[in-house]
Amino acid sequence: MTKLPTNHLKLGQEYIAADEDAIINEMIQEMQAQMDKLYADKKMLRQIHTKMHGCVKAKFIIEPNLDAKYKVGVFKEPKTYASWVRFSNSQTQPKADKKKDIRGIAIKLMGVPGEKILNDKRHETTHDFLLMSSETFFSKNIKEFRGTLKASISKSKLKLAVYFLNPKHWSILKRLMKTFVKCNNPLSIPYWSTQPYRFGQKNKAVKYFLKPSANNKYINENIKEPDYLKINMAQTLNNHAAKFDFYVQFQTDVTSMPIENPTVPWTSEFVKLATLEIVPQQFDTNQQIKFGEDLSFNSWHALPEHRPLGSFNRARKRVYEYMSAYRHNKNDILEAEPKEDPSFFKDTYKHKAHTIPQEIPKKKILKRAAHVLVNCSKPIAFNFISSNNELPNWLKKHATIPAVINTEVIKGPYNQIGAKRKVFFDHKQSTIEELISYNPYANYAYKITEFNNSIKHFSKVAYGQLWFDTIDDKTRITWEYSFTYKNIFARIILSIILTVVFKKFMQLSLKHAKEYIENGD
Structure with a gap:
């Protein structure tokens, strides 16, 4: 990583390490080899956030009276975006839901005008937000992350044990353990972007935060079955909407709120820009499960005003693009973005409870x-x-x-x-x-x-x-x-x-x- 005196750092500015490109290439090769081994003769799943709890319909509602300084990109005007929302566990090899894990939420807005960053999706009318259940990440940079990744996907479990027996890696292990959480219902926990994003101007950067509404009601049938998170989410959405407040948190200090080190939490105030409302619905059919499994999300599938920042987001761009295309090609499935449809919410309804x-x-x-x-x-x-x-x-x-x-x-x-x-x-x-x-x-x-x-x-x-x-x-x-x-x-x-x-x-x-x-x- 390029080392600069703190008085040379600038708000919203990225600092790219000389060996970053080579590290990303190695990560892609190692991830592909891992997936080839896991799914040699069957349908290939995602490399991360593999276990899906559900892909549900939602409304992303922009706040009606935003200050002019917040009217940027998708937040430019009061509008409600029809959206798909995917909930998941992060581990490559799915575990029972009672195990601690990083829980993920991916939001895909539809009907978003304007050219997007990704070349092959430049003219699509969708926009993605990716968040997870930890405010910070466990690796300071992709070089550190690549070492953990290499040990964790090794054929030998001994290699991972030896990696974390090294005192130099104990701080990574400690941070990693903190990112894993228990969960009774995916609708009941907060989510953070962890990584930063541009907010309009080049000197403005934000992180995203989703906070469940205090008025939400959750129906938890059980917390024992291997897939209870899907069951509890389905029970809840049968009769109740689930709302989240969507906030941004601005970078206001270059040293205490770094762009390139996601292990450091930002301390600035949260500003609410939108509400994510997951409407009551039935989502656990085989058809909708398959749709959610085939759908792709990428933090770079976004308007330029919300360009991802930092080394992990730069790695995401290439890794997600390559691995998604590789997975869809392996499964002989066309990678396609969903389209806005006036009848999108027609089959969603609330049973009177x-x-x-x-x-x-x-x-x-x-x-x-x-x-x-x-x-x-x-x-x-x-x-x-x-x-x-x-x-x-x-x-x-x-x-x-x-x-x-x-x-x-x-x-x-x-x-x-x-x-x-x-x-x-x-x-x-x-x-x-x-x-x-x-x-x-x-x-x-x-x-x-x-x-x-x-x-x-x-x-x-x-x-x-x-x-x-x-x-x-x-x-x-x-x-x-x-x-x-x-x-x-x-x-x-x-x-x-x-x-x-x-x-x-x-x-x-x-x-x-x-x-x-x-x-x-």
Whole structure:
């Protein structure tokens, strides 16, 4: 890296190392070799931000009363850009979502006039923003990064261990560990550009920041499955929009806020320029997943007013262009930019959600769950399972658990919170169920009271909840039961009953529902 006295540094100015071009060439060769090895006989995925949680539709809304000094490039006038937004984990070889990782968000605005920087996309009307879940990066420059990259993609895991055993690399390892975060929902965490960008004039540079709105509501079905981030995002967007405030942070000091060293956080104030609103929608179909996997993002696919700055962005330009073209060619897929379409939001909609301030307890309960995958849409599965009339068709006798005979709505209709129904079983047994949430076609929950069977000796209240998720264009139904218990003795007996009898009853019941739905009788 070119070393200059600090009094010679200028705002917004880049300083390019003499060996930068050679380092980027080596990185491209090493990344290509890694991808050839990983995907020799199958579809090639991205080299980084490989695991996608979803590619969703959004609105990028420019603030209506910006000061004239902020009216630059895409922010020039009050406007709403239809956008695609891709959420991902960064690691090349995908891991379970519970593992710490760098989480990424890539935004592609559509309907952006003006020539773009990339030659082969100069006349496209799209513009990309790339951000991740860490304010700073772990490498000071691409030479340092290239050493870590070379060790991490080596055929020998020993090489990576030896690399980080070197005391000279401990500071890199420490910074790297800080960039990895846990996450329950991709919609609930902030994202930073980490790297700087021009803002109109050559002496003005900014970093970008996305902050989730304090008013957002998140529905987290679970945090255990390997792909729970997609599931939780889909559950949330079924009924709720997710908004982010988009800020810029200006470089105001050349030494404390460097262009070429992304390990240093900038300390200037944040200025809000736009709102990213991810609208309620269904996004987890195979068709949309494939679209998101094939879509390309590049920080250089931008207007000149927002030119990327710094060594990592300069490396990105060549690496992303080359690796994207290589991946699309390997997969025999045409690389194309999406076009603005007046009907873009036609298939996005918000299901009316009903929820009362009553949560299912998380402590002092015994919980059991069952799953089934049904070859149908979520509305079909949801409407069948939640129907009063259909209940006797899938809740049938098992061991000591009697079959459902019929139901009686005693406060309704039974699709609104607070509604109650009485469920009648064989042998004159019954329960009362109160609907505490109802979110077509994602989930609903109910509270069970007034047992008149043997359960009344061990529990006063139980809760049932059903989740509906799209898995490979089928619907997975998850049924969860949570029982409170009266005392430690009741807990022991109830645990045995639930394990030996009730869990199997739940699983067989869902199997009956699957057969009835798929066979139509």
